[in-house]
Amino acid sequence: MKKRFFYIITGILCLWFKYGFCQENFVTQFEKSNGLETAAYYDVIAYYQNLATAYPTITVDSMGITDSGERLHLVTFDPERNFDFDSNRKNKRILLINNGIHPGEPDGIDATMMLFRDYASGQLKAPKNTIIATIPIYNIGGSLNRNSGTRANQNGPKEYGFRGNSRNYDLNRDFIKCDTENAKSFAEIYHLVNPDVFIDNHVSNGADYQYVLTHLFTQHNKMGGPMGAFIHETFRPQLEQELSSKSWDITPYVNVFNAVPEKGFSQFMDYPRYSTGYTTLWGTLGMMLETHMLKPYKQRVEGTYLFMQTVVNLTETHGEKIRVFKEQQTTKYKPNESYPLDYKIDTTRFSTLEFKGYEGEIITSEVTGLSRLKYHRDQPFSKQVNYQNYFVPSVEVDIPKAYIIPQGWHHVIELLKLNQIEMTQIQKDTTISVESYRIQSFETRNSPYEGHYLHYNTQILSSKVEKTFRAGDFIINTQQKGIRYLLETFEPQAPDSFFNWNFFDTILQQKEGFSPYVWEDKASEMLKQNPDLKREFENKKYTDGNFAKNWYAQLEWLFQKSDNYEAAHMNYPIYRIN
Numbered sequence: 001m002k003k004r005f006f007y008i009i010t011g012i013l014c015l016w017f018k019y020g021f022c023q024e025n026f027v028t029q030f031e032k033s034n035g036l037e038t039a040a041y042y043d044v045i046a047y048y049q050n051l052a053t054a055y056p057t058i059t060v061d062s063m064g065i066t067d068s069g070e071r072l073h074l075v076t077f078d079p080e081r082n083f084d085f086d087s088n089r090k091n092k093r094i095l096l097i098n099n100g101i102h103p104g105e106p107d108g109i110d111a112t113m114m115l116f117r118d119y120a121s122g123q124l125k126a127p128k129n130t131i132i133a134t135i136p137i138y139n140i141g142g143s144l145n146r147n148s149g150t151r152a153n154q155n156g157p158k159e160y161g162f163r164g165n166s167r168n169y170d171l172n173r174d175f176i177k178c179d180t181e182n183a184k185s186f187a188e189i190y191h192l193v194n195p196d197v198f199i200d201n202h203v204s205n206g207a208d209y210q211y212v213l214t215h216l217f218t219q220h221n222k223m224g225g226p227m228g229a230f231i232h233e234t235f236r237p238q239l240e241q242e243l244s245s246k247s248w249d250i251t252p253y254v255n256v257f258n259a260v261p262e263k264g265f266s267q268f269m270d271y272p273r274y275s276t277g278y279t280t281l282w283g284t285l286g287m288m289l290e291t292h293m294l295k296p297y298k299q300r301v302e303g304t305y306l307f308m309q310t311v312v313n314l315t316e317t318h319g320e321k322i323r324v325f326k327e328q329q330t331t332k333y334k335p336n337e338s339y340p341l342d343y344k345i346d347t348t349r350f351s352t353l354e355f356k357g358y359e360g361e362i363i364t365s366e367v368t369g370l371s372r373l374k375y376h377r378d379q380p381f382s383k384q385v386n387y388q389n390y391f392v393p394s395v396e397v398d399i400p401k402a403y404i405i406p407q408g409w410h411h412v413i414e415l416l417k418l419n420q421i422e423m424t425q426i427q428k429d430t431t432i433s434v435e436s437y438r439i440q441s442f443e444t445r446n447s448p449y450e451g452h453y454l455h456y457n458t459q460i461l462s463s464k465v466e467k468t469f470r471a472g473d474f475i476i477n478t479q480q481k482g483i484r485y486l487l488e489t490f491e492p493q494a495p496d497s498f499f500n501w502n503f504f505d506t507i508l509q510q511k512e513g514f515s516p517y518v519w520e521d522k523a524s525e526m527l528k529q530n531p532d533l534k535r536e537f538e539n540k541k542y543t544d545g546n547f548a549k550n551w552y553a554q555l556e557w558l559f560q561k562s563d564n565y566e567a568a569h570m571n572y573p574i575y576r577i578n
Contacts (some may be wrong), residue, residue, distance in 0.1 A: 022442070026051060026117045030110035030157075035298020038106040038157045039113065041070075041143040044136050046205050047113055048075045055120035064185025067166040068141035072185045077119050085193055092129050093319040096195035098186075098275060100137035101171050103161020103204070104151045107135060108201020110306035130315045133193050138182060141166025153395050154203060156297030172200075173450045176489060177276035177501045178415055187418050190279070197285045197323050199316050200275040201304055204290035205260050207254045210356040212295045212303045213243065216268055216288040217252040218276040221391040223330050224344060227325040231285060232389075235314060248303055251353060252387060252561060253290050258373055260360040266345055272496045273489050281484040282327030285322060287311075289348045305491040331480045335401045337577070339487050340393030341494040344520045347388075351527035355385040373490070393571045395493050399478055400576035403490055404434060407472045408572060415489075421482045423474045431468045436570035437461070437492060439499070455500040458492045460572065467575065475577075490574050498558055499572065510569045514559055516552065523558045533561060 028047070029039040039047065045060075052058045055077050063072040082088055099108040112134050119123040119132070137143045143161040150162055165171055165182060174183040204214055220232035243250045255265045270277040276286035289307050291300040315322065333339060359379035365372040405412060407425075416423060442458040478486055492499035527534045537558065541548040546559070559565055 005421050010559065014183055017432050026054075026121075028113050028117075029112055029115070029297075030301055033158075035155060035296070035301065036158055038047075038110050038160060038186075038297075040146065041137055041140060041161075044109060044113065045073055048073070048116070048136055051117060051120060057120050057126075058116060064139050064160045064181070064188050064343070065183045067169070067180050068144060069166075070140045072138065072140070072182070072189065073136055074133060075116065076131065077116050077126075078131050079119075080129070081123070085131075088131050089194065093196040093315050093322055094131045094133065095199070095315055096190070096193050097132070097134040097308065098138055098154070098198070099135060100139050100143055100161065100201045101200060101275065102163045103139050103143040103145075104154070105135065105201070105203035105291075106157065106160050106164050107203060107297070107300045108199075108289070108308075111201070111308060112136070112300045115305055115308055115553055124309065127312050127316050129319050132312065133195070135186070135189065138186065139163075139165045139171050142171075148506060151203075151293070153205070154293040155295060159268065168454070170450055172275055173273045175275060176272045176496045176498075177450075177452065177503075179419070179451050184418060185400060190282075191420050194282075195279070195284055196319075196326055198276065198279045198287070199308060199311060200286070200288045201308075202288050202290045203293050203300065204253065205257075205293060207252075207253060207256050207259070207379070208294060208358055208360075209261060209292070210358065210380055211249055211251050212292055212299055213248060213250040213307060214253045214290045214292065215250055215307075216276070216290055217265055218270050218280045218286045219343070219391055220389070221346075222269070222277075222340075223280050223329075224353060225329055227283060227285060227322075227329050230318075230321060230325055235261055235285065235318065236315055239310060243306065246306065248306055249304065249356065250307070251355060253288070260373070261355060261357055262381075262383050262385055264350075264388065266388035269343060269391065272485075277496075281488060283326040285326070287356055304534075308399070322454045324515055330483070333399055333401050333483050333487075335478060337399050338393075338396045339399050340396050341482065341488070341491055342393070342395040343391040344394040346389050346390040346392045349388075349390040350389045351389050353385045353387045354382055356380065356382050397487070397491050397493070398578070399483075400578050402477045402478060402577040403430070403486060404469060404575040404577065405474050405476065405490075406469065406573055407474065409503075412503055413474065416476070419482055421486065421487055422478060422480050424477050426469055426473045426475060428471050429468060431466055432575075432577065434465060434467055434575040434578055435576055436463050436465045436467070437568045438463070439492065439572055442500075451550075452502050455502070456495070458497070460492055492572055504573060507568060507571060507573060510566065512564075512566050514555070514564070516555055519555055522562075522564075523555060526558065526562060533558075 029037050048060050052060045057077055059545050061074045063074050064245050065071055076083055097112055099112055099240060109511050119126050142165050144161040148159045165180060169180050171182050176178050217231055219234055220228040240250055253268055254261050255268045273279055276288055279286040289304060291303060291419050358375045358377050359381060360373055360375045362371050363374045438461040440459040440461045442455045445454045488494045488496060489498045491497055547553055
């Protein structure tokens with residue numbers, strides 16, 4: 001009798017621990033504060049660790065280091081408690097949620113804590129065919145730098161983190177250049193998880209309007225193929241419809257600054273420097289949620305929670321299509337076919353939105369005495385607005401069979417390895433017929449941008465050459481999963497190429513020169529022996545007044561036409577095999 005009583009009491013205590021104690025102790029700081037506060041970094045990690053202790057469907061893994069010195073964490077919810085991404089990927093889809101890339105925008109941090117708790121505890125019906133993983137807080141250094149003033153035009157929470165990380169990098173510009181340990185560790189996590197669907201949670205800047213929620217899907221023309229069409233024609237419309245049916249209207253990210261949206265706006269182009277641009281390179285269906293900064297924090301977090309839940313449901317519904325489309329994305333690009341490196345808005349096409357905004361007008365500023373924009377929240381409207389969400393290629397390149405990169409460019413090779421690019425080293429010195437690029441022209445930002453002086457409008461000259469490569473240099477076949485990563489980083493004209501991010505700036509500086517008093521005599525002799533060169537030289541002086549007045553520029557021009565001029569100057573050090 002006593003033994004039976006003991007088992008009954010033990011059973012009651014176990015049930016109480018699971019359904020009573022757990023629920024009480026897994027109330028988030030957001031909920032305790034009635035939606036006014038967000039959890040601090042160490043509290044967030046402790047919350048997930050305690051959640052994993054209570055619920056075997058959740059695991060917490062410590063991953064790579066960050067600039068803060070703290071390690072990133074990866075939290076996974078798997079109803080079947082497998083937690084092996086490779087085996088799960090065979091039959092299930094994987095959703096990766098990134099939070100706190102900008103810790104002053106903590107909506108996703110709090111919403112994801114509640115979402116994991118509610119799936120694990122059974123308050124929400126767990127997905128059968130979708131594994132959910134999250135990076136609880138990506139920008140740990142920024143999260144630890146808590147304050148209450150840097151988000152000047154944001155309505156709560158009371159305290160929050162800072163946009164820059166421990167080294168003041170904006171991590172949502174670092175996915176290609178990988179200046180930070182955070183970005184390197186993210187790449188490790190991303191390729192481990194290899195998600196089918198990706199969400200990056202943010203808070204918007206810009207205009208005022210009625211919506212709490214806005215979405216920023218990866219641009220469908222840039223994604224291309226069946227996945228791009230699926231995003232544009234199915235996933236995005238169904239997401240909007242599902243949320244609208246629950247009285248949570250959502251609109252595309254309002255891509256304007258200090259202007260009224262009813263004049264129309266374009267879709268944001270997410271280049272690979274951004275999270276969803278990076279995930280696009282690997283065929284992942286990516287989206288950012290941008291809640292509206294001026295809405296109350298409680299409302300924003302609740303909307304984020306519902307958004308993520310809806311994405312989970314749609315992933316469940318369309319899981320098999322998403323799997324097939326993702327696989328097709330990584331096999332659709334073939335040698336000699338054209339690949340778009342950059343895009344421009346297609347001005348002949350647009351979508352029409354029934355946009356819910358506020359009337360705005362230009363009035364005289366009480367501060368500056370000049371013109372300023374003023375919204376009137378007491379004058380809401382619903383108007384049809386042109387949304388330019390079609391893009392066409394503006395720069396294209398033919399896909400090569402392979403690239404060759406000399407082994408000395410180790411900082412680039414390290415990033416290739418980090419992104420699991422397959423490479424083969426040349427076994428002995430070999431002469432190969434290749435296509436070589438020469439940097440013809442480029443422009444450079446006058447101000448620093450995320451630790452770089454970014455190049456743009458890069459133009460190249462192409463030539464066929466026979467070049468001898470050393471044993472140990474790398475040949476990289478383009479027919480692999482990372483083909484888009486290779487094209488977007490190796491082709492200098494691509495906006496986020498390694499060239500434009502200054503990885504090859506040493507080739508832009510001429511290392512050998514001349515003494516004018518010596519070169520004068522050699523240049524004179526060279527012109528006497530080469531009448532064609534002399535005619536070209538005289539013509540340039542005739543047509544270019546500045547050149548005609550600059551004796552050193554003339555000598556430099558002749559030097560660069562001579563055999564003394566170094567081959568490395570302006571010669572791009574990655575070669576193509578066609």
